[in-house]
Amino acid sequence: MRRYIDMKPVVKTILITAVKIAVAVALVAWIVKRGGLDPKALKVAFEPVAFLSLGGLVFLQLLVANARWLALLKGQGFSTTTKQTFPLTLMGLFFNYAMPGSVGGDIVKGFYLAQDFPEQKLAAGVSVFMDRLIGFFVMVLSGSIAILAFRDRLDHDPRLIAIGTGTLLVTLAFIVILAFSLSRRLQAPIRYFSKHFEKLPGHALVQDIYRAMHSYRYRTRELTIALIFSGLNQGLLIAFFYLAAQLLGEGSIPFATFWFCIPIGLVAMAVPISPAGVGVGQAVFFFLFQAALEAPTQVGTVGITLLQLFQFLFGIVGAIFYLRRGRKVLKHASAN
Numbered sequence: 001m002r003r004y005i006d007m008k009p010v011v012k013t014i015l016i017t018a019v020k021i022a023v024a025v026a027l028v029a030w031i032v033k034r035g036g037l038d039p040k041a042l043k044v045a046f047e048p049v050a051f052l053s054l055g056g057l058v059f060l061q062l063l064v065a066n067a068r069w070l071a072l073l074k075g076q077g078f079s080t081t082t083k084q085t086f087p088l089t090l091m092g093l094f095f096n097y098a099m100p101g102s103v104g105g106d107i108v109k110g111f112y113l114a115q116d117f118p119e120q121k122l123a124a125g126v127s128v129f130m131d132r133l134i135g136f137f138v139m140v141l142s143g144s145i146a147i148l149a150f151r152d153r154l155d156h157d158p159r160l161i162a163i164g165t166g167t168l169l170v171t172l173a174f175i176v177i178l179a180f181s182l183s184r185r186l187q188a189p190i191r192y193f194s195k196h197f198e199k200l201p202g203h204a205l206v207q208d209i210y211r212a213m214h215s216y217r218y219r220t221r222e223l224t225i226a227l228i229f230s231g232l233n234q235g236l237l238i239a240f241f242y243l244a245a246q247l248l249g250e251g252s253i254p255f256a257t258f259w260f261c262i263p264i265g266l267v268a269m270a271v272p273i274s275p276a277g278v279g280v281g282q283a284v285f286f287f288l289f290q291a292a293l294e295a296p297t298q299v300g301t302v303g304i305t306l307l308q309l310f311q312f313l314f315g316i317v318g319a320i321f322y323l324r325r326g327r328k329v330l331k332h333a334s335a336n
Contacts, residue, residue, distance in 0.1 A: 027279030036286040037301040044247040045306050053243060058310040061236040062089060068229035069131045073113075075222030076123040076215070080116075088112055090318030091325075097278075097315055106132055112325070130216065131226070136267060137174045138230040143263035144171040150256040157291050167264060181213035182223075238262050241303040250299050261288040261300060269304075278308060 031037045045054055066082060066089040073080055091112065092105030110128035114121040147154065147164040154160040216223045238258050245253055268284045269277030285300030 024279035027283050031279075031282045031286050031301055034286070035296065036290075037282060037298060037305065041248060041298055041302050042305060042309075045244070045309075050247055054240065054306060055310055055313075057236055057240045057243065058307065058314065061233055061240070062086075062093070062314060064229050064233045064236060065089065065135075068134065068226045068233065069127065071222045071225040071229065072127045072130050072134075072216075075219035075226075076120070076127050078117065078120065078123065078127070084116070085113075087318070087321040087325075090314055091322045092318070093311055094315035094318035094322060097312060126213075126215070130213065133213075134223075134226050134230050135233070136270070137171075137178070138227065138234055139263040139267050140167055140171045140174060142231075142234050143167045143260060143267075146256060146260040146263075150260065153254075153256060153260075153292065156294060160291050163264060163288075178213075182217045234263065237266065237307070240307055241299070244303040244306055245299045248299060248302060250297065253293065253297075253299060257289065257292045261285065261292055264288060265300070265304065281305075281308065 028037070032039065045051060063082075063086070066086050069089065070080070070082060070085050073085065088109040092109035094105070095108040096105040106128050110125050113128070114124040117124060144167055147167060151164070154164050241258050241262055242255070245251060245258075265281065265284045265288055269281045271277075271280065281304040282301045285304045289297050289300035
């Protein structure tokens with residue numbers, strides 16, 4: 001009796017991925033055509049000193065991001081080290097380029113962590129979720145601080161005012177969510193309202209997420225360390241763009257511009273439109289820097305393109321870890 005495999009889901013996935021890649025290519029081509037990205041400008045990063053400096057910043061940023069995740073893992077009771085988690089971080093980075101958006105790799109590293117700790121699968125997912133949540137929170141908080149500190153620099157463009165207002169509202173929403181999730185005093189009212197929404201779709205998932213977040217109420221040390229590492233991570237990303245501006249000969253751009261544009265641009269890149277936000281990042285940073293400076297500039301587009309290139313190089317190392325891990329699984333399976 002013949003068995004027929006339903007190829008529709010596979011074909012659908014391939015088509016969706018192809019469309020997203022096409023969108024990324026189209027966006028980059030549009031930016032190049034508009035004069036927002038001259039491919040020749042990327043050559044400045046491949047001088048030996050510049051290459052080592054930019055690559056070193058990205059490597060340090062990845063180490064700091066991994067340290068943030070490691071702190072959250074310890075808050076969930078994991079007994080693990082950088083040696084075990086950093087390869088997973090690089091694997092996640094690789095899969096960011098194979099999956100839409102800039103969060104696809106989180107799913108992969110959470111999956112493999114759960115394989116390593118099968119008795120702590122839920123905690124593995126919780127750590128990855130909190131890692132992304134804290135990363136987003138610090139990004140929008142950083143952007144909000146820049147908006148409040150330099151709000152007079154946004155008045156010339158209604159679009160920047162709208163973005164600034166939206167960022168402040170998102171930051172406020174994050175603060176409220178974290179307060180509800182971590183507060184012990186709000187437990188009683190939350191339980192009361194939870195009973196009245198039990199029949200709503202997705203209620204169980206929301207409740208699980210809430211409980212997972214609330215578990216960090218008793219892990220304030222690890223949570224504080226994660227927040228500090230996230231702030232340091234944000235600073236390293238800003239430093240990367242600042243160095244790229246120096247290499248392009250645009251060192252006169254005010255630091256406030258980087259402080260405002262970069263967190264907001266990175267958050268926008270998480271929207272699952274293209275792999276690793278390629279194309280989306282170029283479009284967003286092209287608009288943000290040009291609007292903020294009221295003049296044509298390639299700093300934003302060159303900066304994000306270089307960041308993606310260096311991250312991709314480290315992602316290739318993650319792919320090697322992934323392939324080696326696959327071989328180990330196959331050997332283990334054949335041995336059994």
